[in-house]
Amino acid sequence: MSTPPHPPVDPTPDRLRPVIIGAGPAGLTAAYQLGKSGVGSTVLEADDVVGGISRTAVRDGWRFDIGGHRFFTKVRAVSDLWHEILEPEDFLLRPRMSRIFYRGKFYDYPLRAMNALRNLGIVEAVRCVLSYVWVRIHPPRDLTSFEGWTASRFGWRLYRTFFKTYTEKVWGIPADELQADWAAQRIKNLSLFSAVMNSLMPRRNQKDITSLIEEFEYPRYGPGMMWERCHELVTEQGSDVLLEHPVRRIRHADGLAHEVEADGPDGPVVFPASHVISSMPLPHLLLAMDPAVPDDVRRAADGIGYRDFLTVALVVPAVDGFEDNWIYIHSPEVRVGRVQNFGQWSPHLVKEGRTCLGLEYFVNEGDDLWDSTDEDLVERGKAEMEHLGLLDPTRVEAGYVVRMPKAYPMYDSDYQANVEVLRRWLEANARNVHPVGRNGMHRYNNQDHSMYTAMLTVENLLGDGSGPGHDIWQVNVEEDYHEELVAAEADGA
Numbered sequence: 032m033s034t035p036p037h038p039p040v041d042p043t044p045d046r047l048r049p050v051i052i053g054a055g056p057a058g059l060t061a062a063y064q065l066g067k068s069g070v071g072s073t074v075l076e077a078d079d080v081v082g083g084i085s086r087t088a089v090r091d092g093w094r095f096d097i098g099g100h101r102f103f104t105k106v107r108a109v110s111d112l113w114h115e116i117l118e119p120e121d122f123l124l125r126p127r128m129s130r131i132f133y134r135g136k137f138y139d140y141p142l143r144a145m146n147a148l149r150n151l152g153i154v155e156a157v158r159c160v161l162s163y164v165w166v167r168i169h170p171p172r173d174l175t176s177f178e179g180w181t182a183s184r185f186g187w188r189l190y191r192t193f194f195k196t197y198t199e200k201v202w203g204i205p206a207d208e209l210q211a212d213w214a215a216q217r218i219k220n221l222s223l224f225s226a227v228m229n230s231l232m233p234r235r236n237q238k239d240i241t242s243l244i245e246e247f248e249y250p251r252y253g254p255g256m257m258w259e260r261c262h263e264l265v266t267e268q269g270s271d272v273l274l275e276h277p278v279r280r281i282r283h284a285d286g287l288a289h290e291v292e293a294d295g296p297d298g299p300v301v302f303p304a305s306h307v308i309s310s311m312p313l314p315h316l317l318l319a320m321d322p323a324v325p326d327d328v329r330r331a332a333d334g335i336g337y338r339d340f341l342t343v344a345l346v347v348p349a350v351d352g353f354e355d356n357w358i359y360i361h362s363p364e365v366r367v368g369r370v371q372n373f374g375q376w377s378p379h380l381v382k383e384g385r386t387c388l389g390l391e392y393f394v395n396e397g398d399d400l401w402d403s404t405d406e407d408l409v410e411r412g413k414a415e416m417e418h419l420g421l422l423d424p425t426r427v428e429a430g431y432v433v434r435m436p437k438a439y440p441m442y443d444s445d446y447q448a449n450v451e452v453l454r455r456w457l458e459a460n461a462r463n464v465h466p467v468g469r470n471g472m473h474r475y476n477n478q479d480h481s482m483y484t485a486m487l488t489v490e491n492l493l494g495d496g497s498g499p500g501h502d503i504w505q506v507n508v509e510e511d512y513h514e515e516l517v518a519a520e521a522d523g524a
Contacts, residue, residue: 057471060112062272065493081272095389123251129357130355137358196362203395288464306492343431344387346387347426348386365418367412370421371388409427
């Protein structure tokens with residue numbers, strides 16, 4: 032086993048030597064912010080590319096966003112950092128358009144009153160309104176589940192039409208077993224009343240509720256462009272970003288972690304650490320502790336799950352695309368959950384006269400879809416698009432598959448209790464280990480909040496210790512929708 036030539040760890044603030052686990056948005060943001068203060072770090076990444084789920088996959092010159100990443104945030108510090116990393120000309124201002132496809136019809140999303148009325152018909156529209164009135168008088172008993180929480184805001188009929196099928200595709204479990212936290216993070220201030228009011232108002236670039244924004248920024252070569260550039264900047268600052276270095280052990284003693292062991296291309300490598308900033312999956316972090324965590328903590332770690340993700344990308348003539356950035360597929364007879372049109376995100380992702388449709392499947396690693404061959408997945412994608420009437424499969428010129436494990440932290444009935452067990456153990460036994468980001472905190476953070484957790488963690492590390500510091504676990508739990516831009520924030524407050 033080789034050990035880099037490092038002096039003994041000095042934990043004082045002016046002698047920080049952090050090890051950062053993960054080179055996604057949270058990890059690279061932490062390294063970059065530390066570097067701006069003259070603190071070098073070592074970033075360890077298991078994969079051979081940076082960016083995590085915010086990477087941009089490249090196949091034969093085609094570029095694929097993993098899930099679609101709008102660059103819109105109410106966190107001004109994050110927006111400023113985006114524009115610090117990339118030049119102004121690197122950003123495109125893109126129109127936002129998405130629709131819901133259900134029973135052969137397209138529904139505008141955000142909801143537009145006349146469009147919904149035409150598609151639902153007068154009778155069904157009246158039933159939906161009456162269903163909403165019913166839940167205002169007789170709310171669902173269990174508001175802690177996704178089903179009860181959402182039905183209470185839209186009524187049972189609209190819930191079953193526009194939320195149940197898609198949500199169960201995403202998570203792979205019944206909607207009444209999914210916790211309401213996910214809905215609360217995604218659609219906090221949106222309800223049938225606010226959606227209808229918005230639909231009746233004149234169109235404008237509405238930014239009060241993020242689900243309703245009509246334009247957003249986007250890097251011309253996809254979100255991976257941001258993290259590829261950040262990787263370069265971090266390296267220029269003097270920090271190390273080591274790819275293909277999965278972390279295996281985090282050694283700790285006397286309430287502090289003191290070194291991190293990773294598997295490098297030439298064997299195990301040990302890195303002394305004054306602090307550890309981790310965006311690796313939270314249960315994996317706890318299971319990597321040496322000495323090992325107690326049995327109850329291990330059980331909690333084993334009880335935390337994830338939902339995996341794959342994209343089937345179909346190259347077609349541009350005329351066979353659609354004007355949407357993406358379409359939600361609520362039809363239960365197919366397994367595809369959403370279809371991206373990458374050419375509508377940026378013309379630089381595709382080639383002249385062609386576009387690429389990204390069919391998104393929400394899966395579990397090792398299930399039938401995950402283990403299918405790329406060729407079989409491409410054929411399935413073509414067949415499902417034909418079944419939906421969205422594409423003639425003979426128009427497909429090429430197909431690619433991109434798999435992304437652990438894309439979504441599971442919000443099942445036990446996740447909160449399990450996360451709490453892991454947090455408490457870290458606070459008591461490894462208080463210089465700082466989880467950040469989506470998987471690091473097992474929280475459905477978008478890119479902006481993942482970055483913000485890293486930024487605040489760095490502020491805590493660089494602080495003089497005179498105050499309590501930032502509570503990182505309070506990021507993305509505010510009452511407002513997680514990307515809502517209120518008037519004061521729009522004015523720079």
